[in-house]
Amino acid sequence: MGNRTVIPFGPQHPVLPEPIHLDLVLEDETVVEAIPRIGYIHRGLEKLVEKKDYQQYTYVAERICGICSFMHGMGYCMAIESIMDVKIPERAEFLRTIWSELSRLHSHLLWLGLLADGFGFESLFMQSWKLREQVLDIFEETTGGRVIFSVCDIGGVRKDISAETLKKIDNIMNSMEKEVKEITEVFLHDSSVKMRTKGVGVLSKQMAFDLGAVGPMARASGIDLDLRTTGYAAYGKINLQPIVEQDGDCYARTSVRMREMFQSMDIIKQCIALIPDGDIKVKVTGNPTGEHFTRVEQPRGEVVYYAKANGTKYLDRVRVRTPTFANIPALLETLKGCSLADVPILILTIDPCISCTER
Amino acid sequence: MDQQTIKTISAGELLSETLRLKNESYRLVAITCTNKDGMELSYSFEKNNDLLTLRFVTDTEEEIASISIMYSYAFLYENEIKELFGVNIKDISIDFNNTLYKIPVTTPFKKKEGEK
Amino acid sequence: MSILSMSKTLFKNLFHGPYTTLYPIKPKENFERTRGKIGITVDDCIFCGMCERRCPTGAIKVDKSKSSWSIERFQCIQCNYCNEVCPKKCLRMENQYTSPANEKARDEYIKCTNTQSPSE
Numbered sequence: 194m195g196n197r198t199v200i201p202f203g204p205q206h207p208v209l210p211e212p213i214h215l216d217l218v219l220e221d222e223t224v225v226e227a228i229p230r231i232g233y234i235h236r237g238l239e240k241l242v243e244k245k246d247y248q249q250y251t252y253v254a255e256r257i258c259g260i261c262s263f264m265h266g267m268g269y270c271m272a273i274e275s276i277m278d279v280k281i282p283e284r285a286e287f288l289r290t291i292w293s294e295l296s297r298l299h300s301h302l303l304w305l306g307l308l309a310d311g312f313g314f315e316s317l318f319m320q321s322w323k324l325r326e327q328v329l330d331i332f333e334e335t336t337g338g339r340v341i342f343s344v345c346d347i348g349g350v351r352k353d354i355s356a357e358t359l360k361k362i363d364n365i366m367n368s369m370e371k372e373v374k375e376i377t378e379v380f381l382h383d384s385s386v387k388m389r390t391k392g393v394g395v396l397s398k399q400m401a402f403d404l405g406a407v408g409p410m411a412r413a414s415g416i417d418l419d420l421r422t423t424g425y426a427a428y429g430k431i432n433l434q435p436i437v438e439q440d441g442d443c444y445a446r447t448s449v450r451m452r453e454m455f456q457s458m459d460i461i462k463q464c465i466a467l468i469p470d471g472d473i474k475v476k477v478t479g480n481p482t483g484e485h486f487t488r489v490e491q492p493r494g495e496v497v498y499y500a501k502a503n504g505t506k507y508l509d510r511v512r513v514r515t516p517t518f519a520n521i522p523a524l525l526e527t528l529k530g531c532s533l534a535d536v537p538i539l540i541l542t543i544d545p546c547i548s549c550t551e552r
Numbered sequence: 553m554d555q556q557t558i559k560t561i562s563a564g565e566l567l568s569e570t571l572r573l574k575n576e577s578y579r580l581v582a583i584t585c586t587n588k589d590g591m592e593l594s595y596s597f598e599k600n601n602d603l604l605t606l607r608f609v610t611d612t613e614e615e616i617a618s619i620s621i622m623y624s625y626a627f628l629y630e631n632e633i634k635e636l637f638g639v640n641i642k643d644i645s646i647d648f649n650n651t652l653y654k655i656p657v658t659t660p661f662k663k664k665e666g667e668k
Numbered sequence: 669m670s671i672l673s674m675s676k677t678l679f680k681n682l683f684h685g686p687y688t689t690l691y692p693i694k695p696k697e698n699f700e701r702t703r704g705k706i707g708i709t710v711d712d713c714i715f716c717g718m719c720e721r722r723c724p725t726g727a728i729k730v731d732k733s734k735s736s737w738s739i740e741r742f743q744c745i746q747c748n749y750c751n752e753v754c755p756k757k758c759l760r761m762e763n764q765y766t767s768p769a770n771e772k773a774r775d776e777y778i779k780c781t782n783t784q785s786p787s788e
Contacts, residue, residue, distance in 0.1 A: 228646075232653035240660060249724040252747050320677060323687055337703035337761070343747045351748075352701070375677055383673045405579060405625045423601050486556055486596065486603055488581075497582050497596070514582040522625035551653070 196221070200533070204233050208311045208537040211547035215540075219533060227528040229521055231551055238552040239511055246506040247273060247481065251346060257513065258549040259340050260303060263296045264491045265549075266345040269511070271425065272487040272500040273347050279477055283427075285349035287468040290427040291362075292335075292342070294457040294464070299328040300492035301450045301457075302373075304544050305380065308447065311541045312389045317379060324372055331362055349474030359465050366458045373458075377451045390443035394527040394539045397441055406523040407516045408494020409449045410543055414441035420490035431463045446542045480506050491516060493544045515549040558594075558605045563616060566595070569606055570619045573597050578604065580619075583629035585637050587661055593639070595619070612638045612662065620645040628652075636661045702763040703746040706739060710777040712758035713737055719750035719759065738776035741766045 198219050204212030214230040241253055255266030267289055274281065306321035329339045335354050336342040344351050354362075380386055396406070401414040411418050412435060419435035421428045436452045438445040481502035488497050494516025501509040520543045527539055561569055578597040586592045590609045593616070597604050610616060618641050620626045630641045631652045638659035650658070689696060698704065715732040727743035728750060730736075751759045 230652075232655075235653045235655065237655075237660065245724060249722070249749070252724045252745065252749070256745075316674065316678075333702055334699045335701070337699075337701040337748075338746070341745075343703070351752075379673045379677075402577075402579065403624070405623070486605070488603075495581075499582070499584050499594075501586055501588075503588075509588055510584075510586040512582070512584045512586075514584075518628060519625070521628060 197225070202536060206537070208307070208541060209545070210307060211545065213540075213545060213547050215528075215536075217528070217533070217536065222533050224528050224531055224533065224536065227525050229525065231521075231547065233551075234548045235551040239513070242508045242511050244507075247502070247508050248347065248506075250508070250511070252343065254511075254513075255341060255343065255345070257552055258515075258546055260300050260546055261296065261491045261493065261496075261549060262341050263292050263345065264489055264496070265513070266342070267293065267426075268487055268489040268496060268498040268513075269500070270345050270347050271489065272485050272498040273481055273502075275485040275487060276481040276483045276500060276502055277347075277477065277479070279348055279475060281349045281475055282472045283469050284353075284471040285473045286427040287464050288350050288354060288473065289345065290431075291354075291461055291464050291468075292332075292344070293426065294460050295328055295331060297492045298454055298457045298461075299325050299332075301454045302328070304450060304492075304541075305376070305447075308538070308541050309380075309386075311537050312386070314386070317376070320376055324369065324376065327365060327369060331365065334358065346474065348477040349472070351474070353473050359468070363462060363465050366461055370455070370458055373454060377454075380447060380451060387444065389535075389538060390447060393443045393535050394531060394542065395440070395442045396523060396527050400526060401441070401523060404523045404526055405519050406494075407519045408491075408544075409446055409453070410494065410520050410523055412436060413438045413445040413449045415439045418495070420488055420495050423488075425487075425489065427464060427467075430467060431460055433460060443538060443542045450544075480504050481508075493517060493546060493549075494520065496549075513549075513552055515546070515552075517543065517546050517550045521550075556603045556605070558607055560607050563608050563610050563614060566606070566608070567617050567619065570595070570622055573604070574622050580623045580626060583626065583633065585633045585639060585661075587637060591637060591639050593633075610639065612640060614640065616641045618642065618644045635659070638662050698763045698765075700763065703748060703761050704763045704765045705741065705746065705761075706744060706750065707760050707762045708737060708777055709758045709760075710737060710779045712756045713779060714756055715779075716755060718753045718755065722749050722753050724749065735779040736776055737779075738774050740772065740774050742772050 200217045200219055202215040202217055203209055204214045212233040216228040217224050218226040238253060238257060242250055245253060251266055251269060254269035255262045257265045302321050302325040306318040309317035333339050335358060336344045336352060396414050398415040401411050401416055415437060417435055417437055421433060422435060436449050436456060438449050482504040484501040486497060486499050488495055496516055497514040499512040503509050524543050531539060578599045581596040581598045584594040590611055592609050595606045616639060618630055624645060627644050627646045630644050631648045633639050634641050635650045635652050636659060715730050715735065717730045720728045720730045724747060725743050725745055727740040729738050748761055751761060
């Protein structure tokens with residue numbers, strides 16, 4: 194038995210987008226155990242419901258995270274709409290779906306860039322983020338902001354997209370498909386990328402189920418778990434198949450996210466073809482009473498919103514359980530047995546979004 | 553969200569109900585705590601898009617058994633509830649002892665009326 | 669297994685110019701819907717205070733006795749909620765951002781109730 198040393202990883206590290214701390218227990222360069230420590234971005238957002246009323250809280254909810262910002266706002270609005278029994282117009286459902294899938298596309302492109310940066314492939318990182326700029330320009334043109342949209346509201350959406358802009362988005366999707374294909378060829382077939390990701394951090398199907406993994410982390414190990422099949426928003430009207438791989442290593446997780454990007458572009462084109470005309474918002478009056486659980490599929494996995502209201506304009510409780518919170522135990526399990534140089538790649542494969550985790 | 557059911561149980565039945573759900577291969581989704589008329593704990597489980605929630609009301613003195621022996625990843629949720637709400641959960645598999653978030657105030661969610 | 673898989677992209681980039689704009693030498697043109705900052709036509713304002721009550725950050729302050737409407741520029745999150753609830757529709761969202769500064773600034777707009785031209 195070799196000597197055991199404890200090395201602190203984080204909170205500041207070049208590969209981490211947000212601070213998280215891990216104490217790695219090493220035995221001669223192989224990691225034996227990892228103890229997490231989170232809490233660097235805890236802002237107490239769940240306690241803010243006592244001071245902001247339920248309509249002002251939409252703006253707080255979408256600022257929980259910068260990358261998955263639209264889906265936080267949408268999940269909160271869906272929870273309040275289910276409590277108040279409000280049915281939103283069909284055009285608003287399709288618009289929400291289009292913005293959700295664009296969010297997923299930009300989040301996966303961001304993650305691909307970070308992964309390439311993680312093993313030192315800087316030019317691939319720059320190319321991925323260059324493609325992401327086109328998606329951010331679509332956001333600014335339709336909603337007014339690149340990262341925080343402020344476009345989802347209780348009862349529908351605030352802004353409409355005109356028919357010419359929809360046609361423009363369609364053309365951009367077609368041209369982006371060719372450009373993204375060039376990048377993904379590098380990720381899937383380049384020998385240096387394959388050597389760093391194949392066989393690293395294997396998570397078997399039984400372990401992934403026992404540890405409660407969600408999102409692409411679970412789908413890469415063979416578990417068929419995708420919340421979009423439940424049919425919220427407009428997902429009931431378009432056809433989509435969850436993307437599942439069997440290997441469970443880093444290469445499989447990269448491959449799942451890449452195929453999801455192409456699937457997102459396809460879903461956006463389907464939505465643009467099917468979108469009906471009509472209103473975008475329904476007027477909502479009164480205060481909510483009751484409680485509801487809402488589950489939405491974010492780019493990182495399954496997020497659960499729980500809202501409880503008591504008839505006044507201040508809510509009793511809002512609880513957000515984000516996917517990174519559920520993937521941390523799976524991360525700790527994959528870290529056992531890997532070598533020290535693989536630790537940054539493994540942390541990046543769960544797609545950590547720590548500001549979501551700690552609200 | 554095909555189906556959502558909330559089942560009220562007593563604090564003593566928690567372990568037996570959780571064991572029954574684990575044998576039927578439900579997966580634990582979230583543990584929620586609300587501070588209204590006592591501490592209301594809700595354990596949410598899911599299988600095939602059906603959400604089942606076990607709920608009971610307790611206070612900060614009563615000892616609640618931890619379910620981390622059956623669902624190992626429940627330790628994160630239980631540590632958070634123990635630190636923010638002050639509910640007395642014992643025998644968590646990895647116990648951070650109120651240092652998970654390292655907030656300067658102890659149990660901020662407990663005193664709600666004074667906050668407002 | 670290929671080694672030179674990026675060569676096609678690299679070759680294209682050799683002959684293409686830079687993909688970025690030389691900001692701030694060349695100004696960036698914002699889109700029409702960009703949420704930059706809030707502007708007001710203070711002559712139409714009736715100082716009801718709806719925008720002050722609804723603002724999520726508390727950046728707007730309305731004083732009916734002095735006929736003044738003021739906004740703390742760096743506290744505003746450009747969410748556009750004040751614009752939606754204003755009964756006289758005197759607020760609008762402009763698409764230029766507030767320029768960076770060294771200190772926090774509160775912009776005040778006063779409505780003149782006499783016959784002179786309004787001051788800003």
